[in-house]
Amino acid sequence: MANQKKRTADHAAEQMLGRAEQLGIETAWHRWEAMQPQCGFGKLGLCCRHCNMGPCRIDPFGSGPKMGVCGATADTIAARHLVRMIAAGTAAHSDHGRGIVHALHMFGEGETVDYAVKDEAKLLAIAAEYGIATKGVPIKKVAAEVAEAAYEEFGRQFGHQRFAERAPEKRRQLWERLGVSPRGIDREVANMMNITLMGVDNDYKSILTHGIRGALVNGWGGSMIATEMSDILFGGPKPIRASVNLGVLREDEVNIVVHGHEPTLSEMIVAAAQDPEMIALAQQHGAKGITLAGICCTANEILMRHGVPIAGNFLMQELAILTGAVEAMIVDVQCVMPGLSEVTRCYHTKLVTTSPKCRFPGTDVAHIEFDEKHAFETAKQIVRLAIENYAHRDQSKVRIPQNTTGLVAGFTAENAFRFLGGHYRSSYRPLNNAIIEGRIRGLAGVVGCNNPNVCQDQAHLTMTRELIKHDVLVVQTGCAAIACAKDGLLAPEGAALAGPGLREICETVGIPPVLHLGACVDNSRILVALCNVLNEGGLGEDLSDIPVAGAAPEWMSEKAISIGFYVVASGIYTVFGTPHPVMGAPNVTDYLLRGMEEDYGATFAFEEDPIKAAHLMIDHINKKRAALKLRPMLHDTYAETDATAELVGV
Ligand code: BF8
Ligand code: SF4
Numbered sequence: 221m222a223n224q225k226k227r228t229a230d231h232a233a234e235q236m237l238g239r240a241e242q243l244g245i246e247t248a249w250h251r252w253e254a255m256q257p258q259c260g261f262g263k264l265g266l267c268c269r270h271c272n273m274g275p276c277r278i279d280p281f282g283s284g285p286k287m288g289v290c291g292a293t294a295d296t297i298a299a300r301h302l303v304r305m306i307a308a309g310t311a312a313h314s315d316h317g318r319g320i321v322h323a324l325h326m327f328g329e330g331e332t333v334d335y336a337v338k339d340e341a342k343l344l345a346i347a348a349e350y351g352i353a354t355k356g357v358p359i360k361k362v363a364a365e366v367a368e369a370a371y372e373e374f375g376r377q378f379g380h381q382r383f384a385e386r387a388p389e390k391r392r393q394l395w396e397r398l399g400v401s402p403r404g405i406d407r408e409v410a411n412m413m414n415i416t417l418m419g420v421d422n423d424y425k426s427i428l429t430h431g432i433r434g435a436l437v438n439g440w441g442g443s444m445i446a447t448e449m450s451d452i453l454f455g456g457p458k459p460i461r462a463s464v465n466l467g468v469l470r471e472d473e474v475n476i477v478v479h480g481h482e483p484t485l486s487e488m489i490v491a492a493a494q495d496p497e498m499i500a501l502a503q504q505h506g507a508k509g510i511t512l513a514g515i516c517c518t519a520n521e522i523l524m525r526h527g528v529p530i531a532g533n534f535l536m537q538e539l540a541i542l543t544g545a546v547e548a549m550i551v552d553v554q555c556v557m558p559g560l561s562e563v564t565r566c567y568h569t570k571l572v573t574t575s576p577k578c579r580f581p582g583t584d585v586a587h588i589e590f591d592e593k594h595a596f597e598t599a600k601q602i603v604r605l606a607i608e609n610y611a612h613r614d615q616s617k618v619r620i621p622q623n624t625t626g627l628v629a630g631f632t633a634e635n636a637f638r639f640l641g642g643h644y645r646s647s648y649r650p651l652n653n654a655i656i657e658g659r660i661r662g663l664a665g666v667v668g669c670n671n672p673n674v675c676q677d678q679a680h681l682t683m684t685r686e687l688i689k690h691d692v693l694v695v696q697t698g699c700a701a702i703a704c705a706k707d708g709l710l711a712p713e714g715a716a717l718a719g720p721g722l723r724e725i726c727e728t729v730g731i732p733p734v735l736h737l738g739a740c741v742d743n744s745r746i747l748v749a750l751c752n753v754l755n756e757g758g759l760g761e762d763l764s765d766i767p768v769a770g771a772a773p774e775w776m777s778e779k780a781i782s783i784g785f786y787v788v789a790s791g792i793y794t795v796f797g798t799p800h801p802v803m804g805a806p807n808v809t810d811y812l813l814r815g816m817e818e819d820y821g822a823t824f825a826f827e828e829d830p831i832k833a834a835h836l837m838i839d840h841i842n843k844k845r846a847a848l849k850l851r852p853m854l855h856d857t858y859a860e861t862d863a864t865a866e867l868v869g870v
Contacts, residue, residue, distance in 0.1 A: 228535070228676035230706055232466040232621035236539035239619055245566055247538045248557060252672035264804030265298030271418035280804040295424035298805030300416040302781065303431035307412035309782025310434050312554055313741050314374070314405045314442025315577075316482055320449040321370045323484050323592045327453070328364025334488065334595040337363055338455035346448055350382060366452070370445050376404030383448075384440040386747075388754050390762040391791060395436070398819055400429060400789065402437035409434065424808050425815075432789045432820075439786030444744035450521070454487050457524035457630035457738065459639070459731075464705045466536065467624035468529035469545050471615075474507045476606045477531055477540050478522070479515035480552035481739065485574055485590050486518040488599035489550060490526050498600065502607045510603070515540060516555050517698055517739035524630040524738055532706075533677070533699035534776065535670040538563045544617035548606035552590070553578045555669075555777060561585055568612035572602055627710035629701075629736035633748035636695070639731050648756035655767060656758050658853040659721035661691040662767030662841035663753075665746045666734075667700045667783070669776035671798070677703035679773035679797055679830040684709055686834035688733040690858045691719035692841060695749070698740040700774070709734040720855040743783050746770075747790060760848055764791030764821030767844040769837035773797040773830055784824065791821045793840045795833045799826035 222241065224234040227249050240247050261267040266278040268288050276288030278297060287293055292300075326332040337343050337359055347354045347362050350369040354362050373381055380401040384392065395401045402408060412434040415421040421430065451457075469475045476493060478486045492498055493512040502510045513531040514522055522528040531540045534555055540546055541563045549560065550572045561580050564571045573579050574590040586605065590598050631639075654660040664687050670676050680703035684694050688709070696704055708714055715726035718733040726733050737745045750763055759766050770787045772780050774797055787794050802808045803826075812824045827833040838858055 226675060227672070229678040229681055230465070230536075230676055232623040233532070233536060233539055233676055235619070235621045236466065236542045239542055240539075243566065245542065245563060246559070247563070248535060248559060249672045251559065261804075263801055265301055265801035265808070266294055266804040268292060268297045268301070270300065270416065278804065290418060292422060294805040295807045296422045296427070298802040298808045299424040299427040299431075302800060302802055302808070303412050303416050303427055303434065305778040305781045306431045306435050306785055307409050309777065309779035310405070310412075310438035310442060311409050312779050313438050313446060313782065314409070316553070316741060317442045317446035317449065318374060319482050319484055320446055320453060321367050324363055324449050324453055325367035325371070326592045328360050328362075328367055330360065332592045332595065335453055335484075335592065337452055339451050342448065342456055343452045346452065363452075367449075370449060373441055373445060374405045376407065379403070381405075381437060381441040383444045384436070386751050387440065387790065388751060388762050394762075394820070398429065400433040400436055402433055402441055405437050405441045408437040424805070425811060428808065428811060432785055435782045435785030436789055438782045439744060439747055439790065443741040444747070446741040447738070447744045450483050451632075454483055454521075454525050456634060457632055458635065459628050460524065460527045460630040461626060461628055462523050462527040462529055463624045463626050464530040464532075464702060465623045465625055466531055466540060466543055466621045468511065468513050468531060469540070469543055469620050470508070470511045471545060471618060471620060472508045473511045474502045474505070474509070474607050474610045475511050475513065475546045476603065477513050477515055477546050477549045478518055479537055479549055480556055480578075481517045481554045482552050483518065483521040484592065484595070485550070485552045485599075486514065486522045487525075488595045489602065490522050490528055491596060492599035492603040495600065495603075498603050498607065501604065502610070505607050505610045507607070507610050510607070517741070518552065520629070520698065520701060520736070520739040520742075524736065529624075530702055530705065533670055533702035535672065535676045541567055541569050543620045544614065545620050547609040547613065548572050548602065550574060550602055551578065554779070567617065568609060568614065570605060570609050572605065574602070623706075625706050625708050625711070627705040627736065628712065628732055629705075629710065631695070631735040631737050633745045633752060636735055636737065636749060639729050648752050652753060652756045652758050654721070654725055656850055658851045659691070659725060660693050661721075661838065661853055661858075662693075662769070662845065663750075664692045664694050664768065664837055664841070665696070665743070665770040665787070665792075666694055666704075666773065667697045667740070667743060667770070668772030668780045669699050669774055670703070671774045671776040673798055674774050674828070676774075677706065680704055681707045681709070682830035683771060683773050683834045684734055685717055686831055687837065688714075688718040688722060690838050691722040691853065691855065692838065693722060694734045695737050695746055696734055697737050697742050697746070700772075701736045704734050705736065710736050719857045721853065740779060740783065743787070750792075762791055762821065765844065765848060767841040767848070767850075768792055769840045770794035771796070771833060771837060773833060788816060788822045788824055789820050793822045793825070793837070795825045795827055795836050797826075797828050797830070797833070800824070
């Protein structure tokens, strides 16, 4: 039997992988191993299929071709491919945002009764930001007008994204100078596809510049719209306790797992699963009740708003079914593995697709299409299907690992750092002071996916533990947050692992040393929080001045590439685990690791060793502290490392 500890740092996943092998069921790990060695050209970014004169591949070492049939060089090919990845990531997050705007608009127009404005204060604040009059205007009308204004950001033909005006003045000027102020969302996506077509742009730097603007429109456009409109519709999250890991599933209840991204669906499933009629129906079918749990980002959405438990992160999706106790896995879009249908075939589990954007072939997958008008009824229909499936569960096949961990989720740019000052000081001042006085070294965003190319969760945990040990306050989203939650780092007790300065603050205020800021679209919350830090004063004038660093140590999705680019182009140094597929393109690689510093005041770094990566981040934070002439750290826990300075690219 394979050494599961090499595959995952999660004990529940380890047990389930053993179970998969016992039953001869394949998972992503097995398929990844069977895929080795993976294509070296692809890894280095040296293959192109953009036209039918190809496919072409560049020989990076020997005497083979150095250009594609059209004459494209390694740099052109890698840059074009990278920018198409950004386009896909931006499209995904932004289309998610569009979906939420659509629901808000339908509410405003009275076309649905299933959604309502749950955070009126936020609606009014965004209306003010959009310049929409609200005095004496009925809330529905305000909602419709805010939704229409948000829609306009997608089709905008003139000017740039409204929310980009939240960025500090210096950054906006820099973007203007470099020609990357993000314009209309759909325009930027179309532009990225156009300029990477065969025979259009072939200057790697120009291609990357188009890509950077296309990434910025995600962070300061599509994703930010998704976050803000979700808060308006579903309520701004507040700190909430919950539990995580496969042990949240119940042997004697109907277990429903919701997986994917868009809260328009998962919110309704939450409501349906709590409906007394549904609970009574479950009891009639011999179950004690209904347990709803989430996987991936949609899990984060309903965790932070309702305390719904999380079954696991990206690589747990197949493993959840292997418990044998899941009546239905409901999916919408993004990060939904096609391999799910194979695993569900081995069990009674019903796979339910709900979006026209994400369907599975075959007839054993139920497709129950979800729309905003009949949202609650459809959700009830799906929950009913799960309940009726309970009778088909084979209890002899049930193996639920007992692992669960407690966490606190639900921090936002509005509430997160206010907690640092206790309940009476509603400002970012305490956070800024803690950094200025050297209690907290700085901030880090550790985000992103799982990937079987690294031991699951290991990089997230090792990096995050190292950062908090040296008094870096960590914020998280996506599957990274779920990884660290499973490890207990998102519970207040996690403060025991923090350095003395950070620990003292966490213990005084009662917060964890690692703050859950939501789903991947909620990386926009990190941008807003950092703008608030700047506005509070004392930590520079631009985002690139703040002692902060980002990381995606186990990245997998094209969305991660898009996020990485908007974060770096916003001035935040960011470390990826495995490199972007560009390493065969010397000029592109050099620009990402070094050249971007001159333009954007930040670069990428690629570092697979999570401790070394954490040290790159800490070194960067220290460098920013020094540039701001901040006091030395109160507790000096960190011996400067310069062994990796070369990779920092400064
Ligand atoms: O948007 S972290 S595996 S679930 S891509 Fe996907 Fe990556 Fe998870 Fe959410 Ni984000
Ligand atoms: Fe080859 Fe150029 Fe066509 Fe790409 S665009 S497949 S490099 S000929």
